[in-house]
Amino acid sequence: MSTALAHALNAGLRDAMKADDKVVLIGQDIGQLGGVFRVTDGLRKEFGEDRVITSPLGEAGIVGSAIGLAMAGYRPVCEIQFDGFVFPAMNQIVTQLAKYRHRSEGAVSLPVVVRIPVGGGIGAIEHHSESPEAYFAHTPGLRVLCPSDSQDAYDLLRQAVRCDDPVIFLEPKRSYWAKGGVDRSGGAADIESARIVRPGGDLTLVTYGALVPVAMKAAGILAEEGRSVEVIDLRSLSPIDDATVVASVRRTGRLVIAHEAARTGGIAGELTARVQTQAFYELEAPVLRVTGYDTPYPPSRLEEDWLPNVDRVLDACDLSLTH
Amino acid sequence: MDVVEPIPASGPPHTQRSTMTSASSMTEPWSVLDPAGGLRQDSRVPTGAEALDLGAAYRAMVLARRVDTEAIALQRQGELGLWPSMLGQEGAQVGAGFALRKRDVVFPTYREHAVAWCLGVDPVHLLGLFRGTTLGGWDPRERNFNLYTLVIGAQTLHAVGYAMGIVRDGDVGTGDPGRDRAVLVFLGDGALSEGETNEAFVWAAAQNLPVVFFCQNNQWAISAPFSVQSRVPAADRASGFGFPGVRVDGNDVVACHAATHEALAHARAGGGPTFIEAVTYRRNPHTTSDDDLRYRSDSENDDWASRDPLDRLRAHLTGAGSSTETDDAFLTELEQEEQRLAERLRSGCRTLPVPTPATPFLHTLATMPAGLERQMTEHLAFVAAGEGEHR
Numbered sequence: 001m002s003t004a005l006a007h008a009l010n011a012g013l014r015d016a017m018k019a020d021d022k023v024v025l026i027g028q029d030i031g032q033l034g035g036v037f038r039v040t041d042g043l044r045k046e047f048g049e050d051r052v053i054t055s056p057l058g059e060a061g062i063v064g065s066a067i068g069l070a071m072a073g074y075r076p077v078c079e080i081q082f083d084g085f086v087f088p089a090m091n092q093i094v095t096q097l098a099k100y101r102h103r104s105e106g107a108v109s110l111p112v113v114v115r116i117p118v119g120g121g122i123g124a125i126e127h128h129s130e131s132p133e134a135y136f137a138h139t140p141g142l143r144v145l146c147p148s149d150s151q152d153a154y155d156l157l158r159q160a161v162r163c164d165d166p167v168i169f170l171e172p173k174r175s176y177w178a179k180g181g182v183d184r185s186g187g188a189a190d191i192e193s194a195r196i197v198r199p200g201g202d203l204t205l206v207t208y209g210a211l212v213p214v215a216m217k218a219a220g221i222l223a224e225e226g227r228s229v230e231v232i233d234l235r236s237l238s239p240i241d242d243a244t245v246v247a248s249v250r251r252t253g254r255l256v257i258a259h260e261a262a263r264t265g266g267i268a269g270e271l272t273a274r275v276q277t278q279a280f281y282e283l284e285a286p287v288l289r290v291t292g293y294d295t296p297y298p299p300s301r302l303e304e305d306w307l308p309n310v311d312r313v314l315d316a317c318d319l320s321l322t323h
Numbered sequence: 324m325d326v327v328e329p330i331p332a333s334g335p336p337h338t339q340r341s342t343m344t345s346a347s348s349m350t351e352p353w354s355v356l357d358p359a360g361g362l363r364q365d366s367r368v369p370t371g372a373e374a375l376d377l378g379a380a381y382r383a384m385v386l387a388r389r390v391d392t393e394a395i396a397l398q399r400q401g402e403l404g405l406w407p408s409m410l411g412q413e414g415a416q417v418g419a420g421f422a423l424r425k426r427d428v429v430f431p432t433y434r435e436h437a438v439a440w441c442l443g444v445d446p447v448h449l450l451g452l453f454r455g456t457t458l459g460g461w462d463p464r465e466r467n468f469n470l471y472t473l474v475i476g477a478q479t480l481h482a483v484g485y486a487m488g489i490v491r492d493g494d495v496g497t498g499d500p501g502r503d504r505a506v507l508v509f510l511g512d513g514a515l516s517e518g519e520t521n522e523a524f525v526w527a528a529a530q531n532l533p534v535v536f537f538c539q540n541n542q543w544a545i546s547a548p549f550s551v552q553s554r555v556p557a558a559d560r561a562s563g564f565g566f567p568g569v570r571v572d573g574n575d576v577v578a579c580h581a582a583t584h585e586a587l588a589h590a591r592a593g594g595g596p597t598f599i600e601a602v603t604y605r606r607n608p609h610t611t612s613d614d615d616l617r618y619r620s621d622s623e624n625d626d627w628a629s630r631d632p633l634d635r636l637r638a639h640l641t642g643a644g645s646s647t648e649t650d651d652a653f654l655t656e657l658e659q660e661e662q663r664l665a666e667r668l669r670s671g672c673r674t675l676p677v678p679t680p681a682t683p684f685l686h687t688l689a690t691m692p693a694g695l696e697r698q699m700t701e702h703l704a705f706v707a708a709g710e711g712e713h714r
Contacts, residue, residue, distance in 0.1 A: 056526060068482060076484075096481070
């Protein structure tokens with residue numbers, strides 16, 4: 001049976017709440033409305049308003065109160081309505097949530113999940129298409145996850161809720177309605193490991209979230225041209241599973257990394273540094289990045305060409321392969 | 324255009340009616356113990372088993388002040404990097420601290436040394452954060468006293484969340500004193516301007532949470548007087564959010580205890596939040612790094628010194644009208660206890676364990692990722708190789 005990514009998340013939340021009555025959801029419009037993307041659809045009815053909490057408008061309040069709930073023994077899952085609206089909560093995330101385990105020398109865990117729909121490509125107005133992952137990946141004490149398909153959405157969300165660390169859970173909103181199989185028996189998806197989505201030997205193409213299908217399409221086109229591309233979905237952006245990427249690059253000698261977020265200070269730069277440190281002599285070509293540009297996210301009429309798309313990924317792969 | 328004069332940073336209290344509930348900006352803080360030690364009868368002061376033990380409160384104030392004094396001395400000697408003194412705020416903190424029950428939970432700022440004392444937190448453990456041996460210093464769960472919060476106002480939301488947990492646990496309004504609990508969160512006058520504090524007020528009110536906001540209005544947020552934060556007394560803000568605000572004399576330990584006792588009882592019973600403004604004064608600079616003479620006068624400080632919370636309670640205890648036994652033996656014993664405490668702080672401070680270089684890596688996440696483990700190994704090798712040797 002094929003399930004939309006948003007429905008897989010809904011199932012993940014439902015199963016997590018069934019498995020542990022300390023799991024509570026908190027966010028704007030997540031109750032009767034089911035959230036603006038309907039990810040929490042039906043959960044208020046099933047679990048009641050004490051466990052599916054429609055919050056006042058206030059992102060700091062959502063994360064700050066989730067911290068207090070976690071201190072009181074709960075496992076809150078926050079919903080931030082859109083990527084561009086997480087910033088009022090940044091103080092709570094960076095100065096409080098990420099640090100408390102460290103400050104208490106391991107005595108107090110804060111098992112808080114902060115779900116955030118991220119990324120562009122949906123024709124949205126400003127603040128609704130952003131990719132803030134680097135801010136979180138740069139903050140020690142947080143885990144940052146980003147699933148790309150329904151199965152990982154379910155598995156990673158279940159693991160995020162079970163995890164004793166704070167988890168920033170980035171949901172590629174462009175992929176919410178993409179369908180895929182979901183096995184709800186659990187198991188799969190290690191919370192820290194990247195996944196080889198398509199094996200190949202000529203070039204390693206690394207990405208995550210909504211760009212995984214884009215990378216797969218590019219790999220398919222290159223296959224028709226006789227080029228074998230290995231596509232890796234990072235899944236975890238902090239910590240980054242560089243071992244999987246380095247092992248792949250040692251075989252292929254070529255690396256292209258794609259993400260929607262702006263280039264400077266991004267995940268791709270970090271991964272590039274790690275790969276050149278660990279696989280310097282195996283590299284046959286410079287590592288190339290296909291990313292959003294160092295501009296504010298553009299008006300939606302421009303986003304198609306601004307975002308890394310199949311053509312831009314293919315251009316980078318061609319450049320690498322002909323180096 | 325109308326020009327509204329900002330209200331003055333509360334200096335000497337205005338002389339109007341005395342009531343625990345603030346009705347207007349000119350309301351005098353509610354007080355029962357006057358600076359000369361006279362204790363006024365008031366029906367709102369708890370009696371019997373619920374009454375404040377004045378001798379114990381005095382003892383706590385004296386010893387907590389000694390912790391503060393010793394910590395300042397330790398900073399001057401280079402043993403601490405910094406110390407935020409609470410001199411002058413002992414009445415507010417001990418009054419509030421003595422109103423707590425065992426199951427209540429406290430969220431402090433970074434200046435609640437006397438509250439920590441009341442809850443039995445080892446004062447030596449308060450020093451670690453300021454000595455640079457830890458970022459915390461105690462297990463928050465042992466005494467229900469959370470870690471100091473340096474980011475102004477951030478803890479108000481944690482208090483709200485904890486109170487949401489209490490509600491979901493069903494530990495409010497049961498009438499069982501062994502079960503009902505509340506949260507007491509401390510904040511200062513500067514925190515009133517933080518967005519997070521105001522969000523906390525909204526959440527607490529909308530969900531009728533068992534939380535008491537205890538604001539020590541010590542008149543100064545570093546160099547900013549209260550008039551920079553507000554044109555109305557802090558307590559008046561509460562009504563706009565939808566819960567009671569009370570304004571008490573923060574240098575009157577009996578009044579602070581009574582107001583907090585009432586507010587916590589109200590919260591535990593399911594009555595919702597209360598905001599308490601304890602009008603007091605930070606007699607020392609913001610921290611040992613601050614120079615308060617750049618922004619305020621000695622005469623203002625002297626004026627507040629004349630209303631010192633310890634002097635006032637001692638005057639009462641040693642006066643003719645005192646019902647508490649406070650003889651010379653009590654005071655002599657207290658002095659000896661102070662000396663012992665001071666010595667313990669001095670030696671305890673110097674022997675606080677310095678963490679190993681591995682410590683920052685160990686508690687960043689519940690399980691250490693491979694990449695972080697590599698960084699730790701690299702760092703430990705560097706430290707080991709460089710011991711006693713620098714280029």
